Amino acid sequence: SQQGEEDPQALSIQEGENATMNCSYKTSINNLQWYRQNSGRGLVHLILIRSNEREKHSGRLRVTLDTSKKSSSLLITASRAADTASYFCATDLSSNTGKLIFGQGTTLQVKP
Amino acid sequence: SAVISQKPSRDICQRGTSLTIQCQVDSQVTMMFWYRQQPGQSLTLIATANQGSEATYESGFVIDKFPISRPNLTFSTLTVSNMSPEDSSIYLCSVALTGSYTFGSGTRLTVV
Numbered sequence: 729s730q731q732g733e734e735d736p737q738a739l740s741i742q743e744g745e746n747a748t749m750n751c752s753y754k755t756s757i758n759n760l761q762w763y764r765q766n767s768g769r770g771l772v773h774l775i776l777i778r779s780n781e782r783e784k785h786s787g788r789l790r791v792t793l794d795t796s797k798k799s800s801s802l803l804i805t806a807s808r809a810a811d812t813a814s815y816f817c818a819t820d821l822s823s824n825t826g827k828l829i830f831g832q833g834t835t836l837q838v839k840p
Numbered sequence: 841s842a843v844i845s846q847k848p849s850r851d852i853c854q855r856g857t858s859l860t861i862q863c864q865v866d867s868q869v870t871m872m873f874w875y876r877q878q879p880g881q882s883l884t885l886i887a888t889a890n891q892g893s894e895a896t897y898e899s900g901f902v903i904d905k906f907p908i909s910r911p912n913l914t915f916s917t918l919t920v921s922n923m924s925p926e927d928s929s930i931y932l933c934s935v936a937l938t939g940s941y942t943f944g945s946g947t948r949l950t951v952v
Binding site: 769829 | 873
C-alpha cells in the first residue's frame with residue numbers, strides 16, 4: 729500500500745508564481761525524497777532530506793520535513809513552464825536500502 | 841551516482857504473451873528494485889532483486905506472473921508473463937548506491 733499521501737493532486741499556476749506540494753506518510757522513515765516525472769517518462773531525483781534534517785535547499789527548490797507530523801513539503805519558487813510535470817515524494821524506511829514507498833503524486837501545470 | 845540502461849523503452853504486445861525487460865547498471869549493487877506505474881498512478885514496488893537468491897515480492901505480486909533474474913551484481917531482468925491489458929504500465933528498475941538513488945528510463949508496455 730502507498731506510504732504517502734500528497735496534496736494537492738493537481739496544481740495550476742502562472743509562470744513566476746511559487747508552487748507548494750505536501751506529502752504525508754505513515755511510518756518512521758530514514759529519509760524522504762522528491763522526484764519529478766515529465767509526461768510518463770523516467771524519474772528525476774530532485775532532493776533527499778534525512779530524518780534528522782528539517783529543511784534543505786537546492787536551487788529553486790526548498791524541502792521541509794516535520795517528523796513529528798510525518799509530513800514534508802516541496803516549494804518551487806519562481807516557477808517556469810518547464811517545471812510542468814508530476815512530482816512524487818518517496819520514503820526510504822530504513823538504512824538506505826533503496827526500497828522506496830511512493831506517494832500518490834501532484835500534477836503541476838505552469839502556464840506561460 | 842549509478843547509470844542504468846533499461847530496455848526496451850516501449851513495446852506493444854499481444855495478450856497472452858510475455859515480455860522481458862532488462863536493466864544494466866554501470867556499478868555493482870547488492871539490490872535492484874522493480875516498480876510498476878499504472879496509467880495515471882504512482883509507482884508501486886513489485887519486488888527486490890537480490891544477487892544469488894530469489895527475489896522478494898511485495899504483496900499482490902507473485903513470481904509466476906513477474907519472474908525476476910539477477911545473474912550478477914550489474915544486471916537484472918523482469919518478465920511480465922501471460923500479459924493482459926491490465927498489465928499495460930510503465931515498468932522501472934532502480935538502484936541505490938552510496939545514498940544516491942537512480943531509476944532506469946522506464947519501459948512503457950501496452951498490451952492489446
